[in-house]
Amino acid sequence: MGRWLEANGYERGVTLGVLQVAELARAWWQDRLDPDWRPHTREENQAILERVGLVGRFWQLA
Amino acid sequence: MDERDRVRRNRIYAQLVELGRVPTIEETGVDEATLRRLEDEHALVLEPDGSAFRMLAPFSGVPTPYLVEAKGSRWHANCAWDAFGVPAALGVDGHVSATCLDCGDRLEVGVRGGEPTPANLVAHFLLPAERWWADIVFT
Numbered sequence: 001m002g003r004w005l006e007a008n009g010y011e012r013g014v015t016l017g018v019l020q021v022a023e024l025a026r027a028w029w030q031d032r033l034d035p036d037w038r039p040h041t042r043e044e045n046q047a048i049l050e051r052v053g054l055v056g057r058f059w060q061l062a
Numbered sequence: 063m064d065e066r067d068r069v070r071r072n073r074i075y076a077q078l079v080e081l082g083r084v085p086t087i088e089e090t091g092v093d094e095a096t097l098r099r100l101e102d103e104h105a106l107v108l109e110p111d112g113s114a115f116r117m118l119a120p121f122s123g124v125p126t127p128y129l130v131e132a133k134g135s136r137w138h139a140n141c142a143w144d145a146f147g148v149p150a151a152l153g154v155d156g157h158v159s160a161t162c163l164d165c166g167d168r169l170e171v172g173v174r175g176g177e178p179t180p181a182n183l184v185a186h187f188l189l190p191a192e193r194w195w196a197d198i199v200f201t
Contacts, residue, residue, distance in 0.1 A: 001164050001184075001186055003164055003165075004163045004164040004186075005186075010188055013186055013187045013188040013189060013190070014186070014187045015184050015186045015187075016184065016185055016186075016187065017181070017182075017183075017184055018142075018171070018178045018180075018181060018182075018184065018185060019177070019178065019181050021142060021146060021178075021185045022146040022150075022173065022176060022177065022178045023176075024143060024146075025120070025143055025144070025145075025146030025147040025150050026146070026147075026150040026176045028143075028147060028150075029119075029120050029144070029146075029147030029150045029151045030150045030151060030153070031151075032075065032119070032120065032147070032151040033075055033076075033078075033079060033151045033152065033153075034072075035072060035076065036072070037068075037071075037072050038063075038068060039063050039103060039104075039105060049191070057190070058187075058190045058191065059191050060190070060191055061191045061192060061194075062191070062192040062193070062194075062195065
């Protein structure tokens, strides 16, 4: 990861294991094709992040 | 988002499933003002000139390094997170093909019941959540 960050001049963010990424994806996207989908509120999205263990300053939504 | 826009948005996503790909704007028949409102609500992302869908997240309207096979179609996703979102949204198993940004290795990941295999891979989130929508394409 360091090579890619350095090559592009990026500061390190947060690295997650693929199991957690997939868990986040299920929670975040699973309703996206529901025929009666409605937008998530910011609070709902923040709760999804928290539910999969993503807490702290980095994961605070705007 | 008002009720009419929500219904239009849901029709666009239904078309995506029916077609097995991101529709063109012409195919949706949705007017530009509505699309701009939906973009302002973060319900979709248009190309800068408004000529096409850049993102119907988690699906991408343009080719990306994240290719997902699911529900009999090959989809492009916007990032690693979205790549797993494609089978999740479709409610099916899938397969993700991607390239490691760091080492260039080809990555092949099966998704069954929402669980990825192999499980020893990682994904890097570059930006903090409060900055995701400042430039969602970069994010």
